Amino acid sequence: ETGVTQTPRHLVMGMTNKKSLKCEQHLGHNAMYWYKQSAKKPLELMFVYSLEERVENNSVPSRFSPECPNSSHLFLHLHTLQPEDSALYLCASSHSGTGEGYEQYFGPGTRLTVT
Amino acid sequence: GEDVEQSLFLSVREGDSSVINCTYTDSSSTYLYWYKQEPGAGLQLLTYIFSNMDMKQDQRLTVLLNKKDKHLSLRIADTQTGDSAIYFCAESVRKSTDKLIFGTGTRLQVFP
Numbered sequence: 001e002t003g004v005t006q007t008p009r010h011l012v013m014g015m016t017n018k019k020s021l022k023c024e025q026h027l028g029h030n031a032m033y034w035y036k037q038s039a040k041k042p043l044e045l046m047f048v049y050s051l052e053e054r055v056e057n058n059s060v061p062s063r064f065s066p067e068c069p070n071s072s073h074l075f076l077h078l079h080t081l082q083p084e085d086s087a088l089y090l091c092a093s094s095h096s097g098t099g100e101g102y103e104q105y106f107g108p109g110t111r112l113t114v115t
Numbered sequence: 116g117e118d119v120e121q122s123l124f125l126s127v128r129e130g131d132s133s134v135i136n137c138t139y140t141d142s143s144s145t146y147l148y149w150y151k152q153e154p155g156a157g158l159q160l161l162t163y164i165f166s167n168m169d170m171k172q173d174q175r176l177t178v179l180l181n182k183k184d185k186h187l188s189l190r191i192a193d194t195q196t197g198d199s200a201i202y203f204c205a206e207s208v209r210k211s212t213d214k215l216i217f218g219t220g221t222r223l224q225v226f227p
Contacts, residue, residue, distance in 0.1 A: 043217040090157050106157035
């Protein structure tokens with residue numbers, strides 16, 4: 001238990017569906033991240049939020065839409081996905097800009113399958 | 116550019132030591148990390164080392180850093196079957212945002 005929870009743990013959706021992934025952290029961190037983990041590829045950073053402001057968006061298609069309503073919650077809204085979007089989506093959190101180590105703490109991930 | 120490389124597989128016998136290697140490219144990295152991922156789970160932070168250190172020991176884990184060669188290694192002493200997992204090396208790149216660059220991961224298989 002790392003203090004970062006994600007729901008749902010598994011999601012199967014059709015290409016025309018709309019769904020959302022949720023992440024919550026209980027560590028008092030002020031930065032949150034979405035990563036995509038596909039087989040045989042490095043972990044891909046998708047979005048970074050620091051102090052609830054999006055500070056990085058790594059050329060992610062617009063069918064992925066993040067939302068960070070407060071420092072403890074992060075969402076990833078999904079619509080009209082493609083089969084190649086099937087992957088494990090990981091959320092992480094960390095301290096930001098405090099001069100401390102930048103270690104990130106990860107949730108268990110949501111295994112997404114797009115049919 | 117920013118790149119972290121690891122070998123893909125390592126197989127060791129139970130009780131032996133495992134050494135997982137990693138090379139990175141960004142000489143300005145301040146921290147380097149080792150994460151463990153078990154099947155169906157997220158990444159678990161194992162240990163990290165500050166870039167002005169050469170070595171860090173934490174129970175069965177020893178991290179060695181050769182900053183000149185940009186080489187990081189993780190040694191697991193007395194490897195157990197429960198150590199079977201994927202191990203990721205990551206470097207911190209502090210630019211406009213706090214960012215970790217991950218390697219592709221090394222799958223460690225421990226056999227009896």
